[in-house]
Amino acid sequence: MAYQQYPVRFALAAAATLALLLSGCAGLPGYPAATGTPVAQLVAGIDCQAPNLNSNWMVFPEGVPTQTDLTAAHPDAPEPGTVPADFEPVAAHVCTFKGSVVDDQGRWAAVTVETRGGDFGPLLSALALPSDQAGFNQACTADMEFVPELWLENATGEAMRAAWPRTACGKTKRATWTALDQLELTDTVKLPLVLEITRPALDAGCVMSTGTPEQSLQFGVTGLQTSTTTGEVGENILPVPVPPAEMLSYDGVDGASVCVYTVDPVTEPEPGELRDSEGMEFSDNLLESMLTLQFGTFESATVLGTDAAALLAAAASAVPAPACTADLTRFAVLWPERAGTRLDSPIQVELDGCQRLFVPASEALVPAPALLAALIG
Incomplete structure (x- = not known):
């Protein structure tokens, strides 16, 4: 999916999920069936970085930053199942998709892996409980439960992905949680998954994706700035509008950090995409605009010296630009600084078009010709 279409598509997907939760909870995506759970497959070892695990937790828009997907080197994990009768665990590994890891490449979305040991009798008993079958017109609450992945490992290093027994509404039975809490926590580690923000962007304080300058006029915000996530990994990822701060004076500005972006191509809505659940076409102009939002992907970062930054003082009183429809492919977001402090009123400049x-x-x-020249280089 194209990033500019993501907010609306996500909303539609969320609505479908909510409807599923309200109408009945059997057969939730990513969960084993309420009855007849198969025996878990044994594999060579645990893998909390398997791509089919985190895909249920994280939604990363396609093509936003140029990312290195670490999970591409990992095979998919087997489906969860019941514990084999002859399997004797010596460790339980709980994989929760939250947190981050920072290294030389930048900031990664991470999976937090907790290792637990001790008496596995209560846990094996809890995992052996059958899942409940949903009743006719089963009534369930609309809250969504985020359940960690659970791996069990034996003394030879073989591992299995355990299925959590479920209630009639698809929620986990508390016995499994209670048994896990009784085990001793022996180790906690965070493992990288997807590169959220590259090191150059992180060092410069730049987001990986932001709306084009044109959108600051259309939506009354400063660029619809976004990073690839808006909080803990596993949270819904949506563009976050940044309301314009009260107009600040750029007098005395003695520097500026510059984030340069390449404009992503616009993807037109697919046939039928602007229809509601009853097949009627949407006529909401705002919705249509959201489907064609145009964003820029982080390209590079630099700084303006004192001389070039001094040109920003006159920015707010510059001459109004004439009407223009030339295509834009690159733009810059400038963050003026005064005495080493970044101001809250960024300036956006189209580098072509x-x-x-x-x-x-x-x-x-x-813009002042000297400022444009300094930015284009």
Whole structure:
């Protein structure tokens, strides 16, 4: 899916999920069937980085940053199942998809792996409980339960992915949680999954994706700035509008950090995409605009020296730009600094196309030629 279409598609997917939870909870995606859970398959070892595990927790828009997907080197994990009768665990590994890891490449979304040991009798008994069958017109609460992946490992290093016994509403039975809490926590480690923010962007304080300057006029925000996530891994990932701060003076600005973005191509809505559940076409102009939002992907970062930054003082009083429809492929977001402190009023400049300048709560302006030259290099 294209990133600019993500907010609406996510909303539709969320609505479908909510409807499923309200109408009945058997057969939830990613969960074993309520009855007849197969015996778990033994594999060479645990793998909390398997791509088919985190895909149920994290939704990363396609093509936003240029990312290295660590999980590509890992095979899919087997389906969860019941514990084989002759399997004797010596360790339980609980994989929770949250947190982050920072290294030389940047900031990664992570999976937190807790290792537990001790008496596995209560846990094996809890896992042996059958899952309940949903009743006719089963009534269930609409909250969604995020359940960690559970691996069991034996003395030879063989491992199995355990299925959590479920209630009639698809929620986990408390006996498994209680048994896990009784085990001793012996180790906790965070493992990288997907590169969220590259090291150059992280060092420069740049987000990996942001809306084009044109959108600051259309939506009354400063660029619809986003990173690849908006919080803990596993949370819904949506563009977060950044409301414009009260107009600040750029007087005395003595520097600026610059984030350069390449404009992503616009993907037109697919046939039928603008229809509701009854097949009627949406006529909401805002919805149609959301489907065609145009974003930029982080390309590079630099800084403006004192001389070039001094040109920003006149930005808010610059000449209004004439009407223009030239195609934009690159733009910059400037974060002015005064005495080492970053101001909350970024300036956006189109590096090609119409080559306009945008400040919060203002129309498109004509940038100073010297400033444009300094940015284009």
